[in-house]
Amino acid sequence: MLINIYKMKCDLCGKGDKAKNLRCCTKCYNERHNDIIEIIYRREDEKIVTHIFSIDDVKYAQMLLNELEGANIVLDLHGVLDTIDPSIKLPFDKKYSVVVCSFVGKFSNLRMVARKEISSRIKSDQISWGVLIFKRGNRKIPEESNNFKEVGSKAWFVNLVGPALFFDDSEDHVNSALSLGKKLKVIKINKCDNVISLFTKHNIVEN
Numbered sequence: 001m002l003i004n005i006y007k008m009k010c011d012l013c014g015k016g017d018k019a020k021n022l023r024c025c026t027k028c029y030n031e032r033h034n035d036i037i038e039i040i041y042r043r044e045d046e047k048i049v050t051h052i053f054s055i056d057d058v059k060y061a062q063m064l065l066n067e068l069e070g071a072n073i074v075l076d077l078h079g080v081l082d083t084i085d086p087s088i089k090l091p092f093d094k095k096y097s098v099v100v101c102s103f104v105g106k107f108s109n110l111r112m113v114a115r116k117e118i119s120s121r122i123k124s125d126q127i128s129w130g131v132l133i134f135k136r137g138n139r140k141i142p143e144e145s146n147n148f149k150e151v152g153s154k155a156w157f158v159n160l161v162g163p164a165l166f167f168d169d170s171e172d173h174v175n176s177a178l179s180l181g182k183k184l185k186v187i188k189i190n191k192c193d194n195v196i197s198l199f200t201k202h203n204i205v206e207n
């Protein structure tokens with residue numbers, strides 16, 4: 001009988017064996033289970049780097065976010081920015097800083113994929129910087145998921161960086177951002193939408 005070796009390897013490091021009932025190895029689990037946000041940005045020496053912060057380091061994450069270019073526009077990655085080729089310039093004015101915020105499973109392979117994707121879009125100057133976040137309300141309980149602002153959630157990030165525009169395709173993320181009650185334009189992207197033309201339509205220059 002053939003055994004799929006790949007499936008038994010850790011999704012995070014690709015080296016260790018998956019621990020029982022986990023998607024990663026024990027080492028990665030111990031190192032990563034307190035992760036709250038991962039920030040991907042271009043350092044002064046032009047290198048694109050990733051900083052991972054745990055729940056105990058939230059204030060340091062906030063310090064780094066303060067040092068980065070302000071986030072005028074926040075885009076979701078899956079179903080929004082990833083519908084557009086990384087080489088395409090976004091139809092926003094150069095003076096606005098566009099950042100990406102993506103929810104991914106802490107221990108998932110998607111986390112690695114999203115990190116690479118964000119890096120390549122920083123490299124092509126499509127976006128300024130990006131973050132991965134790992135907390136989301138339980139979508140089986142809409143009252144919870146539509147008002148989810150816990151540390152490490154998308155609404156928490158949006159509240160922290162205070163953009164003028166926020167684009168997302170997930171109902172719970174859109175509703176949670178709206179529940180912040182901020183002066184913030186939240187645009188829900190639907191499956192068949194032409195994302196680029198929605199970007200153009202909902203321009204930040206309105207006042």
Ligand SMILES: [Zn+2]
Nearest residue numbers: 010013025028
């Ligand atoms: Zn591992």
